[in-house]
Amino acid sequence: MFEAVAxxxxxxxxxxxxxxxxxxxxxxxxxxxxxxGMIFISAFFFILGADFLGAVQIIVYTxxxxxxYAFGMxxxxxxxxxxxxxxxxxxxxxxSTLAAVLVVVIFAAPxxxxxxxxxxxxxxxxxxxxxxxxxxxxxxxxxxxxxxxxLLVAMVAxxxxxxxxxxxxxxxxxxxxIEEQKNxxxxx
Amino acid sequence: MMxxxxxxxxxxxxxxxxxxxxxxxxxxxxxxxFFATEILLNAVNVAFAAISHYYxxxxxxxxxxxxxxxxxxxxxxxxxxxxxxxxxxxSIDLDALTTMKG
Numbered sequence: 001m002f003e004a005v006a007x008x009x010x011x012x013x014x015x016x017x018x019x020x021x022x023x024x025x026x027x028x029x030x031x032x033x034x035x036x037g038m039i040f041i042s043a044f045f046f047i048l049g050a051d052f053l054g055a056v057q058i059i060v061y062t063x064x065x066x067x068x069y070a071f072g073m074x075x076x077x078x079x080x081x082x083x084x085x086x087x088x089x090x091x092x093x094x095x096s097t098l099a100a101v102l103v104v105v106i107f108a109a110p111x112x113x114x115x116x117x118x119x120x121x122x123x124x125x126x127x128x129x130x131x132x133x134x135x136x137x138x139x140x141x142x143x144x145x146x147x148x149x150x151l152l153v154a155m156v157a158x159x160x161x162x163x164x165x166x167x168x169x170x171x172x173x174x175x176x177x178i179e180e181q182k183n184x185x186x187x188x
Numbered sequence: 189m190m191x192x193x194x195x196x197x198x199x200x201x202x203x204x205x206x207x208x209x210x211x212x213x214x215x216x217x218x219x220x221x222f223f224a225t226e227i228l229l230n231a232v233n234v235a236f237a238a239i240s241h242y243y244x245x246x247x248x249x250x251x252x253x254x255x256x257x258x259x260x261x262x263x264x265x266x267x268x269x270x271x272x273x274x275x276x277x278x279s280i281d282l283d284a285l286t287t288m289k290g
Contacts, residue, residue, distance in 0.1 A: 001190060003192050004190045004191070004192050007192045007196060011200050014200075014204065015200075015203055015204065015207065018204060018207045018208070018227050019207055021211065021220075021223055021224075021227065022207055022208070022210055022211030022214070022215070022220075022223075022224055022227070027217070027219060027220060030220055030223055031223070034223050034226060034227070037227070037230070038226075038230065041230050041233070041234060044197070044200075044234055044237065044238075045237050048197075048237050048238055048240070048241040049241055050237045050240065050241065050249050050252075052249075053233075053237060053249050053252055053253065056253065056256060057233075057256065060256050060259075060260055061226075061230075061256070061259075064260060065226070065259065065260060065263050068263055068264065068267060069219075069222075069223075069263070069267070072219070072267040072270065072271065073219065075271050075274055076219060076270075076274055076280055092210055092213045092214055093206075093210060095209070095213070096206045096207075096209035096210045096213065097206050099205075099206075099209055100202045100203075100205040100206040100209060100231075101202060103202070103205055103232075104198050104201065104202045104205075104235070107198065107235055107239065108198060111239070111243075131246055132246065132249060132250075132253075135246045135247075135250060136250060136253070139250075140250050143254060147254055147257040147258075150257065150258070150261055151257060151260065151261050153261070154260070154261030154262075154264040154265050155261075155264060157264065157265045157268060158264035158265060158267065158268040159268075160268070161265070161268030161269055161271065161272050162267070162268040162271045162272070164272070164275075
Protein backbone atom coordinates (compact mmCIF):
# COMPACT_ATOMS: atom_id res chain seq x y z
CA MET A 1 0.00 0.00 0.00
CA PHE A 2 2.66 2.46 1.10
CA GLU A 3 4.89 1.35 -1.77
CA ALA A 4 2.11 1.90 -4.30
CA VAL A 5 1.32 5.39 -2.99
CA ALA A 6 4.99 6.34 -3.01
CA UNK A 7 5.48 4.93 -6.51
CA UNK A 8 2.56 6.80 -8.05
CA UNK A 9 3.38 10.03 -6.25
CA UNK A 10 7.02 10.05 -7.33
CA UNK A 11 6.16 8.85 -10.84
CA UNK A 12 3.81 11.79 -11.25
CA UNK A 13 6.34 14.25 -9.81
CA UNK A 14 9.23 12.94 -11.93
CA UNK A 15 7.25 12.98 -15.17
CA UNK A 16 6.02 16.50 -14.43
CA UNK A 17 9.51 17.80 -13.67
CA UNK A 18 11.10 16.24 -16.76
CA UNK A 19 8.20 17.46 -18.90
CA UNK A 20 8.89 21.00 -17.65
CA UNK A 21 12.58 20.50 -18.45
CA UNK A 22 11.97 19.68 -22.10
CA UNK A 23 9.17 22.19 -22.73
CA UNK A 24 10.09 25.39 -20.89
CA UNK A 25 11.69 28.25 -22.78
CA UNK A 26 13.71 29.50 -19.79
CA UNK A 27 17.05 27.77 -19.28
CA UNK A 28 17.00 28.48 -15.53
CA UNK A 29 13.59 26.80 -15.09
CA UNK A 30 14.85 23.81 -17.06
CA UNK A 31 17.88 23.52 -14.75
CA UNK A 32 15.80 23.72 -11.56
CA UNK A 33 13.21 21.25 -12.83
CA UNK A 34 15.96 18.83 -13.87
CA UNK A 35 17.57 19.01 -10.41
CA UNK A 36 14.20 18.32 -8.76
CA GLY A 37 13.56 15.42 -11.13
CA MET A 38 16.94 13.88 -10.27
CA ILE A 39 16.08 13.94 -6.56
CA PHE A 40 12.69 12.35 -7.23
CA ILE A 41 14.42 9.63 -9.30
CA SER A 42 16.53 8.76 -6.27
CA ALA A 43 13.28 8.09 -4.38
CA PHE A 44 12.65 5.15 -6.74
CA PHE A 45 16.07 3.75 -5.87
CA PHE A 46 15.23 3.94 -2.17
CA ILE A 47 11.86 2.22 -2.78
CA LEU A 48 13.66 -0.52 -4.73
CA GLY A 49 16.09 -1.16 -1.87
CA ALA A 50 19.12 0.24 -3.70
CA ASP A 51 20.07 2.64 -0.92
CA PHE A 52 23.63 3.20 -2.03
CA LEU A 53 22.56 3.95 -5.60
CA GLY A 54 20.03 6.49 -4.32
CA ALA A 55 22.66 8.28 -2.23
CA VAL A 56 25.07 8.29 -5.19
CA GLN A 57 22.30 9.65 -7.42
CA ILE A 58 21.70 12.60 -5.09
CA ILE A 59 25.42 13.30 -4.53
CA VAL A 60 26.57 12.96 -8.13
CA TYR A 61 23.61 14.38 -10.04
CA THR A 62 22.26 17.15 -7.86
CA UNK A 63 25.59 17.80 -6.16
CA UNK A 64 28.13 17.57 -8.96
CA UNK A 65 26.39 17.57 -12.34
CA UNK A 66 23.85 20.28 -11.54
CA UNK A 67 26.49 22.47 -9.90
CA UNK A 68 28.64 22.05 -13.02
CA TYR A 69 25.71 23.05 -15.22
CA ALA A 70 24.98 26.02 -12.98
CA PHE A 71 28.59 27.20 -13.26
CA GLY A 72 28.56 26.55 -17.00
CA MET A 73 25.42 28.62 -17.41
CA UNK A 74 27.27 31.64 -16.05
CA UNK A 75 29.31 31.61 -19.27
CA UNK A 76 26.25 31.66 -21.50
CA UNK A 77 23.54 34.17 -22.11
CA UNK A 78 20.70 32.29 -20.44
CA UNK A 79 18.31 35.16 -19.77
CA UNK A 80 16.93 35.33 -23.28
CA UNK A 81 14.21 32.98 -24.44
CA UNK A 82 15.26 29.74 -26.08
CA UNK A 83 14.05 29.37 -29.62
CA UNK A 84 12.51 26.06 -30.59
CA UNK A 85 12.73 24.03 -33.72
CA UNK A 86 9.53 24.32 -35.72
CA UNK A 87 9.10 20.73 -36.81
CA UNK A 88 6.17 18.38 -37.09
CA UNK A 89 5.08 17.71 -33.52
CA UNK A 90 3.35 14.41 -34.24
CA UNK A 91 6.34 12.92 -36.03
CA UNK A 92 8.61 13.85 -33.10
CA UNK A 93 6.31 12.39 -30.44
CA UNK A 94 5.61 9.28 -32.52
CA UNK A 95 9.28 8.57 -33.21
CA SER A 96 10.21 9.15 -29.58
CA THR A 97 7.54 6.78 -28.29
CA LEU A 98 8.54 4.14 -30.82
CA ALA A 99 12.20 4.38 -29.84
CA ALA A 100 11.39 4.24 -26.12
CA VAL A 101 9.20 1.15 -26.55
CA LEU A 102 12.01 -0.46 -28.53
CA VAL A 103 14.44 0.16 -25.67
CA VAL A 104 12.08 -1.47 -23.18
CA VAL A 105 11.59 -4.44 -25.51
CA ILE A 106 15.37 -4.83 -25.66
CA PHE A 107 15.40 -4.96 -21.86
CA ALA A 108 12.35 -7.18 -21.48
CA ALA A 109 12.86 -9.72 -24.27
CA PRO A 110 15.53 -11.81 -22.47
CA UNK A 111 13.41 -11.87 -19.31
CA UNK A 112 10.25 -12.93 -21.15
CA UNK A 113 12.11 -15.81 -22.75
CA UNK A 114 12.86 -17.00 -19.17
CA UNK A 115 16.53 -17.71 -19.65
CA UNK A 116 17.78 -14.99 -17.29
CA UNK A 117 19.62 -16.20 -14.20
CA UNK A 118 20.94 -14.05 -11.39
CA UNK A 119 24.70 -13.88 -11.93
CA UNK A 120 25.49 -12.33 -8.57
CA UNK A 121 22.52 -13.08 -6.31
CA UNK A 122 21.86 -10.81 -3.36
CA UNK A 123 23.54 -12.02 -0.18
CA UNK A 124 21.34 -12.68 2.83
CA UNK A 125 21.84 -10.81 6.04
CA UNK A 126 23.88 -7.82 4.92
CA UNK A 127 22.80 -4.34 3.89
CA UNK A 128 22.75 -2.99 0.38
CA UNK A 129 25.99 -1.05 0.77
CA UNK A 130 27.93 -4.15 1.84
CA UNK A 131 26.48 -6.13 -1.07
CA UNK A 132 27.46 -3.42 -3.53
CA UNK A 133 30.95 -3.28 -2.08
CA UNK A 134 31.37 -7.06 -2.27
CA UNK A 135 30.33 -7.24 -5.92
CA UNK A 136 32.01 -4.02 -7.03
CA UNK A 137 35.42 -4.86 -5.59
CA UNK A 138 35.49 -8.47 -6.75
CA UNK A 139 33.66 -9.03 -10.03
CA UNK A 140 33.68 -5.47 -11.31
CA UNK A 141 37.07 -4.30 -10.06
CA UNK A 142 38.61 -3.70 -13.50
CA UNK A 143 35.63 -1.72 -14.90
CA UNK A 144 35.66 0.27 -11.66
CA UNK A 145 39.31 1.24 -12.10
CA UNK A 146 38.77 2.01 -15.79
CA UNK A 147 35.86 4.27 -14.82
CA UNK A 148 38.17 6.06 -12.37
CA UNK A 149 40.72 6.68 -15.14
CA UNK A 150 37.93 7.87 -17.45
CA LEU A 151 36.78 10.39 -14.83
CA LEU A 152 40.35 11.63 -14.42
CA VAL A 153 40.70 12.06 -18.18
CA ALA A 154 37.37 13.91 -18.29
CA MET A 155 38.50 16.22 -15.49
CA VAL A 156 41.77 17.06 -17.25
CA ALA A 157 39.91 17.59 -20.54
CA UNK A 158 37.41 19.91 -18.86
CA UNK A 159 40.17 21.99 -17.27
CA UNK A 160 42.14 22.21 -20.52
CA UNK A 161 39.09 23.15 -22.60
CA UNK A 162 37.47 25.66 -20.28
CA UNK A 163 40.58 27.05 -18.60
CA UNK A 164 42.18 28.77 -21.57
CA UNK A 165 43.36 32.32 -20.85
CA UNK A 166 42.20 32.04 -17.25
CA UNK A 167 45.51 33.55 -16.16
CA UNK A 168 44.53 36.87 -17.74
CA UNK A 169 42.72 39.32 -15.47
CA UNK A 170 40.88 42.21 -17.09
CA UNK A 171 40.69 44.13 -13.81
CA UNK A 172 44.50 44.27 -13.58
CA UNK A 173 44.99 45.44 -17.18
CA UNK A 174 44.81 48.97 -18.49
CA UNK A 175 42.70 49.93 -21.53
CA UNK A 176 45.46 49.54 -24.09
CA UNK A 177 46.16 45.98 -23.01
CA ILE A 178 42.46 45.08 -23.11
CA GLU A 179 42.20 46.43 -26.68
CA GLU A 180 45.24 44.41 -27.62
CA GLN A 181 43.66 41.24 -26.21
CA LYS A 182 40.44 41.94 -28.10
CA ASN A 183 42.30 42.32 -31.39
CA UNK A 184 44.17 39.08 -30.74
CA UNK A 185 40.91 37.25 -30.10
CA UNK A 186 39.44 38.48 -33.38
CA UNK A 187 42.49 37.40 -35.31
CA UNK A 188 42.80 33.94 -33.76
CA MET B 189 -3.34 -2.08 -9.11
CA MET B 190 -1.96 -1.83 -5.58
CA UNK B 191 0.89 -4.29 -6.12
CA UNK B 192 3.81 -2.56 -7.81
CA UNK B 193 5.61 -4.94 -10.13
CA UNK B 194 8.42 -4.79 -12.60
CA UNK B 195 6.06 -3.73 -15.40
CA UNK B 196 5.15 -0.54 -13.55
CA UNK B 197 8.78 0.49 -13.42
CA UNK B 198 9.38 -0.44 -17.06
CA UNK B 199 6.37 1.63 -18.15
CA UNK B 200 7.63 4.58 -16.10
CA UNK B 201 11.08 4.15 -17.65
CA UNK B 202 9.50 4.15 -21.11
CA UNK B 203 7.62 7.36 -20.40
CA UNK B 204 10.73 9.12 -19.08
CA UNK B 205 12.78 7.90 -22.03
CA UNK B 206 10.14 9.18 -24.46
CA UNK B 207 10.18 12.58 -22.73
CA UNK B 208 13.95 12.69 -23.06
CA UNK B 209 13.81 11.77 -26.75
CA UNK B 210 11.21 14.47 -27.42
CA UNK B 211 13.58 16.91 -25.74
CA UNK B 212 16.51 15.76 -27.88
CA UNK B 213 14.50 16.16 -31.07
CA UNK B 214 12.89 19.52 -30.45
CA UNK B 215 15.61 21.45 -28.62
CA UNK B 216 17.86 23.84 -30.52
CA UNK B 217 19.92 25.13 -27.62
CA UNK B 218 22.90 22.83 -26.96
CA UNK B 219 22.75 23.28 -23.18
CA UNK B 220 19.12 22.15 -23.07
CA UNK B 221 20.06 19.27 -25.37
CA PHE B 222 22.48 18.13 -22.67
CA PHE B 223 19.63 18.27 -20.14
CA ALA B 224 17.59 15.97 -22.37
CA THR B 225 20.44 13.43 -22.53
CA GLU B 226 20.58 13.44 -18.72
CA ILE B 227 16.89 12.51 -18.70
CA LEU B 228 17.60 9.60 -21.07
CA LEU B 229 20.37 8.24 -18.84
CA ASN B 230 18.19 8.54 -15.74
CA ALA B 231 15.31 6.70 -17.38
CA VAL B 232 17.61 3.78 -18.15
CA ASN B 233 18.96 3.85 -14.58
CA VAL B 234 15.44 3.39 -13.20
CA ALA B 235 14.96 0.34 -15.43
CA PHE B 236 18.30 -1.11 -14.32
CA ALA B 237 17.53 -0.67 -10.62
CA ALA B 238 14.03 -2.16 -10.99
CA ILE B 239 15.28 -5.24 -12.84
CA SER B 240 18.05 -5.62 -10.28
CA HIS B 241 15.50 -5.57 -7.46
CA TYR B 242 12.92 -7.93 -8.95
CA TYR B 243 15.46 -10.53 -10.06
CA UNK B 244 17.59 -10.38 -6.92
CA UNK B 245 20.69 -9.64 -8.96
CA UNK B 246 23.17 -6.84 -8.29
CA UNK B 247 24.45 -6.52 -11.86
CA UNK B 248 21.77 -3.95 -12.70
CA UNK B 249 22.89 -1.68 -9.89
CA UNK B 250 26.52 -2.03 -10.98
CA UNK B 251 25.65 -0.90 -14.49
CA UNK B 252 23.65 1.99 -13.07
CA UNK B 253 26.81 3.09 -11.22
CA UNK B 254 28.84 2.99 -14.42
CA UNK B 255 26.12 4.92 -16.27
CA UNK B 256 26.31 7.62 -13.57
CA UNK B 257 30.11 7.78 -13.92
CA UNK B 258 29.83 8.11 -17.70
CA UNK B 259 27.19 10.83 -17.34
CA UNK B 260 29.46 12.82 -15.02
CA UNK B 261 32.45 12.67 -17.38
CA UNK B 262 30.22 13.46 -20.35
CA UNK B 263 29.06 16.63 -18.63
CA UNK B 264 32.63 17.71 -17.83
CA UNK B 265 33.92 17.28 -21.38
CA UNK B 266 30.73 18.50 -23.07
CA UNK B 267 30.53 21.66 -21.00
CA UNK B 268 34.20 22.41 -21.68
CA UNK B 269 33.63 22.08 -25.42
CA UNK B 270 30.49 24.20 -25.16
CA UNK B 271 32.38 27.00 -23.39
CA UNK B 272 35.08 26.97 -26.09
CA UNK B 273 32.40 27.10 -28.80
CA UNK B 274 30.57 29.95 -27.05
CA UNK B 275 33.77 31.99 -26.71
CA UNK B 276 34.34 31.69 -30.46
CA UNK B 277 30.83 32.14 -31.85
CA UNK B 278 28.91 33.71 -28.92
CA SER B 279 25.99 31.38 -29.57
CA ILE B 280 25.19 27.80 -28.55
CA ASP B 281 22.41 27.20 -31.07
CA LEU B 282 22.59 24.01 -33.06
CA ASP B 283 22.06 26.00 -36.28
CA ALA B 284 25.39 27.76 -35.76
CA LEU B 285 27.10 24.36 -35.97
CA THR B 286 26.10 23.71 -39.57
CA THR B 287 29.29 25.15 -41.04
CA MET B 288 29.70 22.31 -43.52
CA LYS B 289 26.31 22.91 -45.11
CA GLY B 290 26.72 23.43 -48.86
